[in-house]
Amino acid sequence: MTTHYYTVTWDQLHRDARALAWRLMDRQAEQGAFKGIVAITRGGLIPAAIIARELDVRLVDSVCVITYDEETKGEPRVTKLPSATVDGEGFLIIDDLVDTGSTARVVRALLPKAHFATVYAKPAGRALVDSFITEVSQDTWILFPWDTEPQFSVPLSKRSRA
Numbered sequence: 001m002t003t004h005y006y007t008v009t010w011d012q013l014h015r016d017a018r019a020l021a022w023r024l025m026d027r028q029a030e031q032g033a034f035k036g037i038v039a040i041t042r043g044g045l046i047p048a049a050i051i052a053r054e055l056d057v058r059l060v061d062s063v064c065v066i067t068y069d070e071e072t073k074g075e076p077r078v079t080k081l082p083s084a085t086v087d088g089e090g091f092l093i094i095d096d097l098v099d100t101g102s103t104a105r106v107v108r109a110l111l112p113k114a115h116f117a118t119v120y121a122k123p124a125g126r127a128l129v130d131s132f133i134t135e136v137s138q139d140t141w142i143l144f145p146w147d148t149e150p151q152f153s154v155p156l157s158k159r160s161r162a
Contacts, residue, residue, distance in 0.1 A: 003141050008120075010145045013096075016119045017047040020133045021054035024092065024117060027131065028055065035090035038063055038082045038114065040107060043096035043144065047119050051094055061085070063093075063110065067103045076106045088114030097142060098132070101125030 008016075028034065036059030039048030045062070052060050064080035085091050088111025097120040098104050104125055108116065120142055121132035136142065 017050035048094040098125035104128040
């Protein structure tokens with residue numbers, strides 16, 4: 001299987017997180033304001049901050065789940081539980097991406113009544129979240145702005161044709 005790369009800039013992430021906030025405002029209009037947000041670290045921290053601002057949510061907590069690093073995928077390991085919730089009722093869980101769903105399953109078990117939202121979703125994990133903005137294929141690796149840095153790129157016309 002060929003891996004495709006999708007680069008997300010800071011501007012794009014901000015726009016997509018705000019678009020998710022718009023979608024969540026519709027949910028709030030029907031079911032009431034969220035009591036707080038639980039960000040899944042590390043990827044959910046920045047989208048959670050943007051969404052907290054847009055929805056005027058002041059209580060932001062985190063759950064720390066280690067599933068993989070840049071090279072190795074393993075079994076999810078919870079290293080910090082959210083402090084203020086019992087079952088998640090009235091809370092919003094935010095992550096940057098649902099991929100295979102391994103992290104989402106762990107957090108869903110911890111906070112089964114929370115509304116789970118991600119900015120990006122892949123097919124294998126999509127059913128585990130309640131809201132998302134952009135779906136990408138399972139073979140796409142998203143390069144988030146905190147994982148990349150701007151650098152010179154050789155113009156296409158000057159690259160060797162291999």
